[in-house]
Amino acid sequence: MTQRKVLTGARLVLPGGVVEDGRLTVDGSTIAGCGPAAAAAPGTAAPAGAAAGAPETETYDLAGHWVVPGFVDMHVHGGGGASFSAGTHEEALRVVGTHRRHGTTTMVASTVTGDLAELARQAGVLSELAEQGDLAGVHFEGPFIARNRCGAHEPALLRDPDPGEVRKLVEAARGTARMMTLAPELPGGLDSVRLLVDAGVVAAVGHTDAGYEATREAVDAGATVATHLFNAMPALGHRSPGPVAALLEDERVTVELINDGTHLHPAVLELAFAAAGGERVAFVTDAMSAAAVGDGVYPLGPMDVEVRDGVARLVQGGSIAGSTLTLDQALWRAVAVDELPVEDAVRALSATPARLLGVDDRVGSLEPGKDADLVVLDGDFRLRGVLRKGAWVVSPEKP
Structure with missing residues (x-):
């Protein structure tokens, strides 16, 4: 089953501006959704039929951090x-x-x-x-x-x-x-x-x-x-x-x-x-x-x-x-x-x-359907995580 990652609580820098207390969901190697956490539909933290916190879902609380495109x-x-x-x-x-x-x-x-x-x-x-x-x-x-x-x-x-x-x-x-x-x-x-x-x-x-x-x-x-x-x-x-x-x-x-x-x-x-x-x-x-x-x-x-x-x-x-x-x-x-x-x-x-x-159809912004390439920064804009095509290069759990 496709592994899903859910990043919550961070400021998301999206094409339309900064979203406070954001939520970004990754399915496999692709961004599945991003926006205000309050707007997330119930059940979006895990694939259909899976309980929240199941092994197929990884959830990261990134309060106080920024998430920006790779x-x-x-x-x-x-x-x-x-x-x-x-x-x-x-x-x-x-x-x-x-x-x-x-x-x-x-x-x-x-x-x-x-x-x-x-x-x-x-x-x-x-x-x-x-x-x-x-x-x-x-x-x-x-x-x-x-x-x-x-x-x-x-x-x-x-x-x-x-x-x-x-x-x-x-x-x-x-x-x-x-x-x-x-x-x-x-x-x-x-x-x-x-x-x-x-x-x-x-x-x-x-x-x-x-x-x-x-x-x-x-x-x-x-x-x-x-x-x-x-x-x-x-x-x-x-x-x-x-x-x-x-x-x-x-x-x-x-x-x-x-x-x-x-x-x-x-x-x-x-x-x-x-x-x-x-x-x-x-x-x-x-x-x-x-x-x-x-x-x-x-x-x-x-x-x-x-x-x-x-x-x-x-x-x-x-x-x-x-x-x-x-x-x-x-x-x-x-x-x-x-x-x-x-x-x-x-x-x-x-x-x-x-x-x-000419690669902006795949990368360069946080948008659903694009590659799950992103960078996690702390409140001082120091790098704390790097995700490329849905896989952690640098995990925010191990800065």
Whole structure:
């Protein structure tokens, strides 16, 4: 018989707002119902014909807690001491497991700049994990990016975005390519954006030297994401607004923000939300292998990264090299430090990236019929439980 879980007493963050003293019911791997506890029909705590408290029903009293949708990270490179760029099932699954324990129940695997043949090989490995449901797809970050804005990407491996090469990488992912970050001002950039759109792949503007007009052209060509807005692109200027203004002002664009306290000042975060609105912001980690591990020296593609006090920088040159962030930390910071409304912070971690990736029919919100992916937080917004497809990854009984 299908096992049922009943979560009671928590604040539920639903698409329509926060429900106090809520009740959420899970049947198997699916959400069966959610809403005010007082509105629950008699007998909904157990399957028909079963007594309340029968072995088929697990009931969790979560008074004083929050229940929010499982997080969706559309830009993550590694964690737990492992990296997607290693191109092995073992390391990729270690990354997945690490971030799941921190609430990310859906994620896209991001690569870093490398030799095209090696990137194609990595894409083939990652596509297998996407096909079996461990990943939501593949994100290629580089090698088609600007040399002056390459950040933690190997300059010697950068190249102009030739549409033929772009197509080969997309094909190597065997239908699981979800996004590609490129610099649209480079030769072939706009044609590559159009190719990606025709292939059903999200074209993202990032690691770019594009000006305001060139960025607008890229959006008109079909680009719909700003890769870690403000980082690895020209700064906003009052006479030269650059890509930041073009990306913030256009309603077709979703902007990624890395909310770790290092990549963005809180005032800049507030500016992005004010300009784009809560429905166009997606929190991402851009995490590298040190996430959830600690300080030390780690590989990031062909580069070496040193992590000190949780901040990752290239050993050579000192550029910021991704983050050590997990999305539960991003949510805590958004609410406790940045003082964002809970609904806006949760949307940026779930519904918005799910919609952009085209998986919002299954995940991204707490609604009947969707996957039972959710996160339990205590009153201080610290993670206490993670449920994925109806199975506890982290049980709220064992924080």
